[in-house]
Amino acid sequence: MRRGFDAAGETIEVHRLTSELKLAGLGLTALKSNFVQLKHPYKLNFAVTYRCQSRCQSCSIWKQKPKQELSLDEIEQFAEKNNHFRWLGLTGGEPFLRSDLVDVVEAFVQHSKGLYLVAMPTNSLSSEDIIADRIASIFELGVPRIIITLSLDGYRKLNDRVRGVNGSFDEVMSMARRLRSMQKTWKGLSFSFGYTISKLNEGSLEQTYQAVKKEIGDVTYNDFHINMGQVSGIYYDNLGADIQTDRLALADELDSFIRKRHMEFGLAPLIEGVFLKKLVYYMRTGRQPIRSRSLDASLFLTSDGDVYPSIMWDRKLGNVRDTGYDLEPIWHGKEAQAIRSLIKQGKEPSSWTACEAYQSITGYLPSLL
């Protein structure tokens, strides 16, 4: 049975203190990762489903045959055996297509007592009420922070072409308005527009911002989160996709866009600013800005239980179905040790994605200066 947030019995003050303790726990663990090899990962990147209603040109996830997704029962076993997560990055496919999404999060809430943050993208194509209800239900479980990224790759006509579904732009705008209104109730809710910059929308970032501004008057440049279109065989299934073009031109476009961001106080905006600046560096040089924290702070779990160091590194470590859903044998296995050694030697494949970058930034404090 779902454990509800007892608003009547639990005072706002207790809830606030619990949230602050969980935030402190996340901060301290990230800080610790600067100095020692962590015993357990604190962030789980988990593709809960590969089903998706979008038809993005930059990604082939939607073309994949259905996989044997981990069932709720299997996820509950995984969450029980691996109870050290403070941050869940749930992705897809479209995560909101999992009808048991709230139960999936609840499994982690029950066992990972320090869980502070759940981050999820959405293409906004599921029913707005369903998305809003699931977000509210996750807050009711006691999760202090939820970050939603609304995928948007252009102004109306361009977005709908790049993402392959007519009306997508308008669905995103409608979802953004709904989330704005939900923020009045749920103070821990934040959202941004997730823009994947690539050959498909080159030169359109500012025009996209202006198109959103017309719809959502209070939007600012800070409300845009940018990723670079990248190729990954294990995740986007788009090896060979023609999405990268003149990286220097894209880097210039991004650089000029992020210079319009206003100063915001707080650790989260600071980390986002560092992420974007380093993304410009990565686009210009092709070099990874900071050593990753894969298999130290984080890992990537696919919808059918495979474990990889990250969404970008096609080196399978094992499948949790073969270990009774326990990460330990995989985490401490020979393959994991070999990969950690490669990372330490600077021999990991070069990439810079939001799924991996934040824990890399907080795990290397000088990058924040």
Ligand code: SF4
């Ligand atoms: S990029 Fe995301 S929304 Fe688009 S097809 Fe791939 S999984 Fe779906």
